[in-house]
Amino acid sequence: xxxxxxxxxxxxxxxxxxxxxxxxxxxxxxxxxxxxxxxxxxxxxxxxxxxxxxxxxxxxxxxxxxxxxxxxxxxxxxxxxxxxxxxxxxxxxxxxxxxxxxxxxxxxxxxxxxxxxxxxxxxxxxxxxxxxxxxxxxxxx
Amino acid sequence: xxxxxxxxxxxxxxxxxxxxxxxxxxxxxxxxxxxxxxxxxxxxxxxxxxxxxxxxxxxxxxxxxxxxxxxxxxxxxxxxxxxxxxxxxxxxxxxxxxxxxxxxxxxxxxxxxxxxxxxxxxxxxxxxxxxxxxxxxxxxxxxxxxxxxxxxxxxxxxxxxxxxxxxxxxxxxxxxxxxxxxxxxxxxxxxxxxxxxxxxxxxxxxxxxxxxxxxxxxxxxxxxxxxxxxxxxxxxxxxxxxxxxxxxxxxxxxxxxxxxxxxxxxxxxxxxxxxxxxxxxxxxxxxxxxxxxxxxxxxxxxxxxxxxxxxxxxxxxxxxxxxxxxxxxxxxxxxxxxxxxxxxxxxxxxxxxxxxxxxxxxxxxxxxxxxxxxxxxxxxxxxxxxxxxxxxxxxxxxxxxxxxxxxxxxxxxxxxxxxxxxxxxxxxxxxxxxxxx
Numbered sequence: 001x002x003x004x005x006x007x008x009x010x011x012x013x014x015x016x017x018x019x020x021x022x023x024x025x026x027x028x029x030x031x032x033x034x035x036x037x038x039x040x041x042x043x044x045x046x047x048x049x050x051x052x053x054x055x056x057x058x059x060x061x062x063x064x065x066x067x068x069x070x071x072x073x074x075x076x077x078x079x080x081x082x083x084x085x086x087x088x089x090x091x092x093x094x095x096x097x098x099x100x101x102x103x104x105x106x107x108x109x110x111x112x113x114x115x116x117x118x119x120x121x122x123x124x125x126x127x128x129x130x131x132x133x134x135x136x137x138x139x140x141x
Numbered sequence: 142x143x144x145x146x147x148x149x150x151x152x153x154x155x156x157x158x159x160x161x162x163x164x165x166x167x168x169x170x171x172x173x174x175x176x177x178x179x180x181x182x183x184x185x186x187x188x189x190x191x192x193x194x195x196x197x198x199x200x201x202x203x204x205x206x207x208x209x210x211x212x213x214x215x216x217x218x219x220x221x222x223x224x225x226x227x228x229x230x231x232x233x234x235x236x237x238x239x240x241x242x243x244x245x246x247x248x249x250x251x252x253x254x255x256x257x258x259x260x261x262x263x264x265x266x267x268x269x270x271x272x273x274x275x276x277x278x279x280x281x282x283x284x285x286x287x288x289x290x291x292x293x294x295x296x297x298x299x300x301x302x303x304x305x306x307x308x309x310x311x312x313x314x315x316x317x318x319x320x321x322x323x324x325x326x327x328x329x330x331x332x333x334x335x336x337x338x339x340x341x342x343x344x345x346x347x348x349x350x351x352x353x354x355x356x357x358x359x360x361x362x363x364x365x366x367x368x369x370x371x372x373x374x375x376x377x378x379x380x381x382x383x384x385x386x387x388x389x390x391x392x393x394x395x396x397x398x399x400x401x402x403x404x405x406x407x408x409x410x411x412x413x414x415x416x417x418x419x420x421x422x423x424x425x426x427x428x429x430x431x432x433x434x435x436x437x438x439x440x441x442x443x444x445x446x447x448x449x450x451x452x453x454x455x456x457x458x459x460x461x462x463x464x465x466x467x468x469x470x471x472x473x474x475x476x477x478x479x480x481x482x483x484x485x486x487x488x489x490x491x492x493x494x495x496x497x498x499x500x501x502x503x504x505x506x507x508x509x510x511x512x513x514x515x516x517x518x519x520x521x522x523x524x525x526x527x528x529x530x531x532x533x534x535x536x537x538x539x540x541x542x543x544x545x546x547x548x549x550x551x552x553x554x555x556x557x558x559x560x561x562x563x564x565x566x567x568x569x570x571x572x573x574x575x576x577x578x
Contacts, residue, residue: 005503005506005507005510006506006509006510021422021425021427024425025421025425028424028425029496030509032291032494032496032497033496033497033498033505033509033537034497034498034502034505034506034509035494035497035498035499035500035502035505036502038293038294038296038492039294041293041294041424042294042424045424045425045426046425046426049425049426049427068506070502070503070506115426
């Protein structure tokens with residue numbers, strides 16, 4: 001077991017579309033200072049950003065927690081949103097239930113979960129309709 | 142150990158130790174210690190922001206002087222198109238090029254023409270599927286240096302082509318040897334530059350092992366002799382030296398490179414802080430439909446360069462007016478003898494991890510922990526009075542062994558207050574002692 005040395009916590013604010021990406025951006029800067037290789041920074045930033053967007057579009061925001069150890073980075077995104085009715089469908093490339101408003105802002109291409117799955121080594125989703133969703137991603141270095 | 146050459150340097154006598162430069166440096170590369178600014182060499186990208194902001198003119202760019210051309214038997218000027226917009230009376234590019242010959246150059250070749258070659262080469266790379274999107278322009282050396290130290294994930298997106306300056310120098314080295322029969326080292330090729338980073342680029346090029354540029358002369362240093370020569374020229378008997386069209390000349394302006402290449406699916410961004418925020422977003426894959434990103438460190442493009450004389454916005458208008466006169470032109474006609482392979486990079490810039498706190502990740506994590514603790518004890522006002530650009534930067538400097546918590550004026554004041562209290566207590570105790578006696 002690798003020791004967890006550094007943890008980060010962010011609140012993802014649903015009211016401000018402009019601030020989406022703050023948590024992933026700040027996480028990237030921390031990883032850069034810790035000396036993680038470029039390719040790890042990129043995977044974490046992309047996977048986490050997708051998760052952040054999803055929380056804002058579908059779930060009225062939530063929290064993002066990051067646990068950093070030299071061997072892996074674990075990202076936990078937690079929301080109290082509507083839950084995902086059909087995970088298998090949601091994982092498909094191009095599938096989206098985003099609102100017109102979100103689409104008008106350039107989101108809703110249906111790449112969110114697909115990208116998370118692509119860039120993370122492990123992706124675990126726990127969801128309950130009407131209660132919320134927890135997305136856990138592990139990126140190994 | 143890597144040696145760093147920098148064009149941007151400090152004139153220590155002029156520096157008053159104020160904090161203007163540290164607050165404006167986009168890479169947090171400057172600290173004030175012992176009342177003088179110090180540039181952290183590894184972090185400086187030679188963007189020239191500090192040259193612009195310093196109220197005491199203590200920041201300067203090291204460049205060559207016009208007299209340096211005398212070291213060579215055959216003297217070649219390769220002017221940046223930005224030069225054309227510096228003069229109020231010039232309405233023909235040939236006037237500027239003839240004036241360059243009048244002040245001592247034997248030959249002149251427009252970097253604007255070389256820019257068109259770069260555009261054509263970029264089109265070839267795209268056609269041949271040899272490059273992945275989004276392509277990031279490599280024309281601005283400050284941006285390429287920024288990417289190398291801060292956005293390693295984007296190194297593979299860099300356009301792997303020599304800059305127009307380098308292409309122009311390469312063409313002129315070859316044609317000058319053919320024309321004069323001189324040895325390569327007897328020919329001096331001088332870039333007339335709006336930009337400090339180009340000087341660095343000629344000393345330590347990225348993408349190639351050695352630059353063909355022998356010297357870089359600042360536009361502001363050549364402005365007066367050139368203006369005098371322009372006034373003296375016989376405008377009715379000019380030698381025809383111009384070879385670039387409007388696409389190439391337009392490279393001086395924001396969006397010039399991108400619009401020469403494509404009509405849409407591009408972004409052109411100027412101003413170093415805008416560039417940084419766009420790079421952050423590119424790095425996170427946020428722009429899904431962008432194929433080409435032209436990024437320039439200076440506001441308005443190269444016309445806003447720190448080594449220019451004329452206001453960048455005025456120069457922008459002048460260059461647009463010169464471009465209109467060049468409209469009937471195709472880039473492909475009368476191509477110089479140069480192939481795609483001649484303008485390709487021969488090496489890829491390597492990632493310089495200057496941000497990491499320690500080579501050992503466990504130690505880096507410990508340092509980050511300390512940094513966070515120190516940061517919590519700082520006032521978090523980012524006043525800069527300690528000589529570091531922000532409280533976060535001071536915390537980082539302290540864990541790197543390059544700062545002290547008492548550098549913070551607020552912490553120092555608290556400490557002085559508590560010492561004063563201690564003195565008073567001590568004094569009172571002494572009185573009590575005397576009384577008991």
